[in-house]
Amino acid sequence: MITKYITSVALAVICIGALVGCKKDMKEMNTNEELLVSTDPKYVFTSATENWNNASRGDLMSKYSGVMSLMQYIVPNTGGSDGVYANPAKATNPSPYVPYYSYYYTKYGNKLNYLVDVVIANRIDKDRYKNIASIANILRTYEAWLLFDTHGAAPYTEALLGLQGNITPKYDMLQDLYKKFDEIIKTQVTVLLSNQPNQIALSNNDYFYQGNVAKWIRFANTLRIKMAQRFEKVDNVHFQAVLADVLANAGGIISNNDESCIYFHNIEYNNDTWDTAILTYQFTAGNAFVSFLFDNNDPRLPILIRRNGFGPGNNNSDNNALADSLAKYFPTYATDPQYQKYTRRYIGMPASPDLKDGTNAKEYINFSATTPSGPLNFSIRAISQVQSRFYVKNGGNATTANGNRNIDYPVYTNNDDMKLFSPQITYPEVCFMMAEIAEKAGAAKGGKDAKTWYEDGIRASMQLYQTWGQRMKVLPATEPTAADYNPITTTAINNYIAQPQIAYTGTSAHKLELILSQAWVNLFMRPEEAWANWKRTGLPKFKDYITANPTDGTAFLDKITSGGIEFLIPRRSVLPTPNSANIDNFNKALETLVNSSGYMQANQTQGRIFWDKQ
Numbered sequence: 222m223i224t225k226y227i228t229s230v231a232l233a234v235i236c237i238g239a240l241v242g243c244k245k246d247m248k249e250m251n252t253n254e255e256l257l258v259s260t261d262p263k264y265v266f267t268s269a270t271e272n273w274n275n276a277s278r279g280d281l282m283s284k285y286s287g288v289m290s291l292m293q294y295i296v297p298n299t300g301g302s303d304g305v306y307a308n309p310a311k312a313t314n315p316s317p318y319v320p321y322y323s324y325y326y327t328k329y330g331n332k333l334n335y336l337v338d339v340v341i342a343n344r345i346d347k348d349r350y351k352n353i354a355s356i357a358n359i360l361r362t363y364e365a366w367l368l369f370d371t372h373g374a375a376p377y378t379e380a381l382l383g384l385q386g387n388i389t390p391k392y393d394m395l396q397d398l399y400k401k402f403d404e405i406i407k408t409q410v411t412v413l414l415s416n417q418p419n420q421i422a423l424s425n426n427d428y429f430y431q432g433n434v435a436k437w438i439r440f441a442n443t444l445r446i447k448m449a450q451r452f453e454k455v456d457n458v459h460f461q462a463v464l465a466d467v468l469a470n471a472g473g474i475i476s477n478n479d480e481s482c483i484y485f486h487n488i489e490y491n492n493d494t495w496d497t498a499i500l501t502y503q504f505t506a507g508n509a510f511v512s513f514l515f516d517n518n519d520p521r522l523p524i525l526i527r528r529n530g531f532g533p534g535n536n537n538s539d540n541n542a543l544a545d546s547l548a549k550y551f552p553t554y555a556t557d558p559q560y561q562k563y564t565r566r567y568i569g570m571p572a573s574p575d576l577k578d579g580t581n582a583k584e585y586i587n588f589s590a591t592t593p594s595g596p597l598n599f600s601i602r603a604i605s606q607v608q609s610r611f612y613v614k615n616g617g618n619a620t621t622a623n624g625n626r627n628i629d630y631p632v633y634t635n636n637d638d639m640k641l642f643s644p645q646i647t648y649p650e651v652c653f654m655m656a657e658i659a660e661k662a663g664a665a666k667g668g669k670d671a672k673t674w675y676e677d678g679i680r681a682s683m684q685l686y687q688t689w690g691q692r693m694k695v696l697p698a699t700e701p702t703a704a705d706y707n708p709i710t711t712t713a714i715n716n717y718i719a720q721p722q723i724a725y726t727g728t729s730a731h732k733l734e735l736i737l738s739q740a741w742v743n744l745f746m747r748p749e750e751a752w753a754n755w756k757r758t759g760l761p762k763f764k765d766y767i768t769a770n771p772t773d774g775t776a777f778l779d780k781i782t783s784g785g786i787e788f789l790i791p792r793r794s795v796l797p798t799p800n801s802a803n804i805d806n807f808n809k810a811l812e813t814l815v816n817s818s819g820y821m822q823a824n825q826t827q828g829r830i831f832w833d834k835q
Contacts (some may be wrong), residue, residue, distance in 0.1 A: 249812075262350050263426040265340050266357060269332030270428065273484040274367075275643040276320070276328060281612065283318035285500055288748040291317060291790050292741070292755065293507035293778050295500070295607055296570040298584045300563035300577030306781050306788035307827040314826045317794040319749055321368040322375065330368075333820025334381045352420045352434055355409040356427075359441045362405045363645075366448055369395040370753065371794045373820070373830030374750050376803075376809045386500070386778065389803045392810030394833045399452055403445055403463055411439045414472055428485050429645070433522030438472035440482045443646055446474065447654065454834040456701060464658065470665050474651060478685050481647035498609075501616050501627035505584055505604040508766065511569030513742065513776040517722060520683055520713040522567060523697035523705050524690045525611075525745060530602035531563040536629040536696050543599050550590035550597070560586070563603050570604045571766050574783040581766070602626075610639070610693045611746060640692065644747050649685060653740035660732050672725040675736055676718055682743040683709045683717075689746070722774035732777070734760055738776035756792050756833050791826035792833055 254435060270496050275281060289295050290305045297305075307314035324330070337357050341350045368375055377398060379390035413434050419803040423432035449463035467474065506526050514522040527537060533544050547554055554560045562568070563586075571581050585600040606627075609616035616629055627803070633639050654675035659666040669677070687709040690698025697705045717723060723731060737760035744751035755761070755778075764777035781788040796814070814820045814830070820827030 231280050235737065241546070260340050260344075262336060262340050262344070262353050263421065263712070264422055265332070265336045266353060266423060267426045267428070269329060269357070270360065270484070272486055273408060273428070273643060274321075274324065274364075274645070275486070275641070276482070276587050280318075280320045282499060283320070284748065285504055287318040288752045290504075290507075290572075292744075292748050292751045293509040293572045294745055294748060294751075295504040295510075296507045296572050298503055298570070298580035298604070300570060301572045301779075301781065301783075303574050303783045303788070304692065306783075307791045307825070308786065308826060310382070310786065311825075313416050313603045313824040315791055316824075316826050317371075317752070317791050317793075318792055319371050319524060320365075320795070321364065321371060321709040322797055325364050325368045325375075326380065330361050330365045331381055333357045333364075338363070342486070347418050349421050351417045352413055353423060355412045356434075358439050359406055359437065359444070360407045362402050362409075363444060365393060365401050366399075367390045367749075369393075369398060370451065370832075371830075373682055373793060373814055374796060376806075384834055389806060391806050394813060394831070395811070396455075399448065399456075399686065399832075403459075406441050406445050406448075407466070410438055410445075410470065410472055411535050413438050413441075414470075415753050428487060436480050436482075439475045439480050440646060441785050442467045442470055442472055442642065445653055446658075450654065450658070451753070451832045452657065453757075455832055459721065464666070470717040474645060474667065475648050476651075478648045478681055478688070481685070482641045482645040484645065486642060498613055498616070498627070500609045500613055501606060504606075505570040506568075507608045507779075508569035508571045509761070509776065509778050510607075510742075510745075511567050511605060515565070515567045517774060518717065518720065519742070520707075520709045520717055521742065524686050524695055524709065525608055525742075526564040526567050526569075527606045527608055528705060529563060529605050531560065532566055536703055536705065537626060538630070539569055539626045540602070543601055546590070546597065546599055547588065550592070560755065563601075567605050568603060572779040573766060573781050575785070575789075576766060576779075607745075608690075608697075610695050611689065629696055629701070639694055640755070642689070642692070647681075647685060647743070647747075648742045649678045649682035650740065650747070650750070652681055653743065657733060659684060660729060662734065663729075671732065671736075676740070677731075678720055678736075678743070679723075679739055680714050682739065683714050700787055720771055720774070724774075731773075733758070734762075734775040738774065741776050748833050749763065752790075754791070756829075789827040793820075793826055793830050795824055 251551070285295060286297075286305065290297070290302070304315060337354050341347050341354050343358075345351065365377060369377075374392050374394050376390035377393040378388050382390070425431055427433075430440070445800050447461045447469050453460045462544045511522075511526055513519070514526060530540050530544055531547070533541055535544065551557075551560075572586070576582050582604075584602065584604045586603045587598065587600050590597045610629070616627065629689050647833050652674045655667050655669065656671045656678060659669065659671035659674055664670075667674075687693075687698055690708075694700070697702035697707050698709070700706055725735060729737075737754060737758055740754055741751055741761055744754070761776040763780040765780050781790075796807070796811060799802075811823055815822060817831065819829035819833070819835075
């Protein structure tokens, strides 16, 4: 049975790529009762969603130099880079790498389309797979929305038509599709709520929710609000209508951490591989991220950020030995103005290229001493790293530019010990979304007022990162023998929320900054969404590196300058050029985009797409 399933999937992929070359074989498969019965939709679903939105090492690495850097969670270890941001004086600027375009056509959209329109549609018992078809429809619409959310246009209504053989599909515009996306999701929720009889369950073939239909309904309802919120500025009537409809829906929205939509990877494609370990030696923690966590006494700090080398307790014997040498041969380093700031142990790299002067942006500081054995030269890590185990198993087990100094110990080599996961929509994200909605409405929404949603979001985020830290063996979360063991407790959460600068007080504008600051921290594992939130709200705001001092509970981003020119964060991705057969449709779509308000020229990625309005 498995062999037949693999053959069917491979055949579908080849046919969709060639479009016309294997119609005869496809038709035979679609009318052969034996093949249709033996092609189990549950396994096709597993294959169609494999490594969801985190499909390769290259995609993972591109996230580091893309959205993670744009949102200043991390900064290149050599300091801020011109190549990350947009120079307003240039006609061509970086295109942030988000792989949804290729994912939709070559992976998830393609395969889910095949599952629904071929495998299930042609089964003699297709009525027993209505739930699976609805879940697949939710996911393929979700992926299509993500594609349009970052590109603004793409083939959709005439794409992935399989046997029809259309090699010149027209391009659709986001402004023509966003209501359709909502209607598709709404329809699938209705199907799932109807409790159809004799349905086949996905169970463990579903790496998101293990086939739990009630949780899929909550995800879909939450997704409807999230999609509609994107269009708040251009179609507030639609946003408010969707919000009211969803909050009245019997299926509810994501309402606790257990209902968060998270893909749990089964295959460790990045298991101990050298290239994915670049997070540990080509990037450091960003100043904006570390400053907000440190200056506000955030319990997530040791869970998300690693200590620098200016002291003991590095969870690495090599680094500890260097710290011992520093204390022995430079005993006054802790009070020396050159090094005093580094003794706080959590230091971020400024993101502005103009601060790459060796004072604020030096990853390592070199020391030389005379010993009885002769000269001693060593380097101490001055800038912190993020806790890379969230992204790379063990933080990278390979020998890198700085050898084993980049690795936390103990090392876990068993795949059963550490499992990669990819959050999609989490409960704390929902809390901050609803807090923003309630604050703007000046009234409770979804059964809670803005203050309650805000505080619940903080609690849920801290609890979730503690759980994730334990899953990925992040030592401060899970290892009592670690020098920086400091798991997040209920008391720590309560103390954090009780701080005056974190308290939900002040003007409405300040409260929105509080909400979006917490949302930014929470989205460390989903930086693509942090980027979208920033485009939608302008928060966190830019602040000058010298004067940045977040004592009011609000986060900031480092102001970006290079050669005195203020650089910008790109706001969209470049629309990929198709093959020559479809270039006319591409050119028409590009012309429509360029002529729309705010898009600018094709490669000026500081321009805006339909929903991204000032």
